[in-house]
Amino acid sequence: MIHSLEVHDVRKSYGDFQAVKGMSFKVRQGSCFGILGPNGAGKTTLLGMIEGIVPISSGSINLLGMDVATQIRKIQPRIGVQLQQNNYFQFLSVAQLLKFYQQLRRAGGPPRKGQSIEWLLQRLGLSDKLKFKVDELSGGQKQRLSIAIALLEDPDVIFLDEPTSALDPHSRHLTWEFIEQLKQDPNKTVILTTHYMEEAERLCDEIMIMNDGRVIAQGNPAELVSGMQARQAIQFQFAKGQFKLEYVQDLADATDLHWDDQTDRLRVTTREVAQTMRSILERSQSQRIDVINFDIDRPSLEDVFLSHTAKDPRE
Numbered sequence: 001m002i003h004s005l006e007v008h009d010v011r012k013s014y015g016d017f018q019a020v021k022g023m024s025f026k027v028r029q030g031s032c033f034g035i036l037g038p039n040g041a042g043k044t045t046l047l048g049m050i051e052g053i054v055p056i057s058s059g060s061i062n063l064l065g066m067d068v069a070t071q072i073r074k075i076q077p078r079i080g081v082q083l084q085q086n087n088y089f090q091f092l093s094v095a096q097l098l099k100f101y102q103q104l105r106r107a108g109g110p111p112r113k114g115q116s117i118e119w120l121l122q123r124l125g126l127s128d129k130l131k132f133k134v135d136e137l138s139g140g141q142k143q144r145l146s147i148a149i150a151l152l153e154d155p156d157v158i159f160l161d162e163p164t165s166a167l168d169p170h171s172r173h174l175t176w177e178f179i180e181q182l183k184q185d186p187n188k189t190v191i192l193t194t195h196y197m198e199e200a201e202r203l204c205d206e207i208m209i210m211n212d213g214r215v216i217a218q219g220n221p222a223e224l225v226s227g228m229q230a231r232q233a234i235q236f237q238f239a240k241g242q243f244k245l246e247y248v249q250d251l252a253d254a255t256d257l258h259w260d261d262q263t264d265r266l267r268v269t270t271r272e273v274a275q276t277m278r279s280i281l282e283r284s285q286s287q288r289i290d291v292i293n294f295d296i297d298r299p300s301l302e303d304v305f306l307s308h309t310a311k312d313p314r315e
């Protein structure tokens, strides 16, 4: 298996403050790798170090088979970085700005084939904006323009920092479809940060959750969620005044039982959904209790994220 990126025990300090505290991970070539973490977790610092913009304090980063600390000039023509939208020259037209960045990228190495500017803009819903000045674009349009710029000259690794944070639902779906299309190319690796769990679940083959400068969980979205199976819960709605908690208090797999006698609802957290459900239905039947409804709450990636990054309220 080829890895586009290998990060080994990387640390970053700003004065006495350690923003990244020894992180190690690998990213498979051709995959979409998501970096998730709460505000201040160190995502931007980490991305900056991988892109060669922020010097590392210790450890090593190997990108596309080259050492970022010593070979960044050779690496740069092969990576595309989505810049923050406010950094652009506001007085240039979209066409001029794209040409400008294309020339800059060509100056860093031999021309690469890549998609045309027109194709990129069309796929990102910006075809009619070629003649607009950058400061005449909306926030969401500037964000999509920043993705187009990251893709100029056909990069092998594309870094997207919260690519859809300012987008309305329609533009977000358009951008997701665009990223999904990028993923079709087995040679392209996409590394993105996001706060949207739906985005991470839909786009990422692998997710790394970081907090306080450390890796705290890693895996594909399904694996991370299945690690939370112990938290699956079933809710039962019984007919008024029939059910008593004592009927189910000895259930083997239940880790938590919550009974509300005002609403006649029972919530059971369990390790074995099917077995627990069967037991409760059997007991209800033998006690002649009518079960009006039941619902299974399956954990989501958001539950995984929250369980790993929840702050102690006393902090």
Ligand SMILES: Nc1ncnc2c1ncn2[C@@H]1O[C@H](COP(=O)(O)OP(=O)(O)OP(=O)(O)O)[C@@H](O)[C@H]1O
Pocket (backbone or CB within 6 Å): 014, 017, 019, 037, 038, 039, 040, 041, 042, 043, 044, 045, 046
């Ligand atoms: N140039 C700097 N000098 C000093 N401290 C910094 C600097 N840049 C970042 N930090 C600190 O490092 C920590 C991590 O910041 P970083 O921007 O990497 O987090 P983040 O995960 O990207 O957050 P967000 O989701 O809010 O963008 C924060 O506590 C921040 O204050």
